[in-house]
Amino acid sequence: MKRFLKFGTVGIFNTLITIGSYSLLVMLGMDYIFANILAYSLGVINSYYWNKNWVFAAGTGRHTDFFIRFVLVNLITLCLTTFFLYLLVDRFSMQPLLAQVFATGCGLVVNYALNQKWTFKK
Numbered sequence: 001m002k003r004f005l006k007f008g009t010v011g012i013f014n015t016l017i018t019i020g021s022y023s024l025l026v027m028l029g030m031d032y033i034f035a036n037i038l039a040y041s042l043g044v045i046n047s048y049y050w051n052k053n054w055v056f057a058a059g060t061g062r063h064t065d066f067f068i069r070f071v072l073v074n075l076i077t078l079c080l081t082t083f084f085l086y087l088l089v090d091r092f093s094m095q096p097l098l099a100q101v102f103a104t105g106c107g108l109v110v111n112y113a114l115n116q117k118w119t120f121k122k
Contacts, residue, residue, distance in 0.1 A: 003055060007112055010050040015104055018043035022100055032089060032096045036082055044074045056120035069119040073111060081107040 018039045025035035048070050081103040088099035 003116075004112070006055040007051070007115075010047060010055055011108055011112075013050075014043040014047045017046055018104065019097070019100060023097060026096060033082060033086065036085055036100065037078065040074075040078050040081065044071075047074070051115060051120065056115070066119060070115070073114040073119050076114065077107040077111045080110055 020039075021042050022032075022035050022039035025038060026032055030038075048067065051070070052066055084103035084106055085096075085099050088094040088102060089096050094102075
């Protein structure tokens with residue numbers, strides 16, 4: 001439970017980074033799909049550092065393995081959240097920022113499970 005709370009704390013900051021940068025990019029006129037990809041990437045950079053060093057305390061021995069797995073997990077999550085974002089905005093006419101919040105919530109569950117079971121497995 002303690003690990004999940006740590007993951008949640010990191011997730012809150014990642015979400016703030018992602019949604020904040022997404023909102024800014026959309027306000028500046030960037031397409032919402034491209035804005036999602038760029039904003040998500042910024043959150044991933046923050047997430048890798050904190051998840052590796054604080055949440056899962058993975059150490060330094062297998063940095064390359066951790067990084068490759070982490071990137072793969074986040075590419076899966078990015079594809080999933082982008083698909084949900086597309087459905088909610090283009091098919092259900094939801095406002096893009098609200099759709100981003102819902103898509104991020106769905107991605108959170110998948111991301112935690114894959115990182116715990118595969119990326120940072122000891």
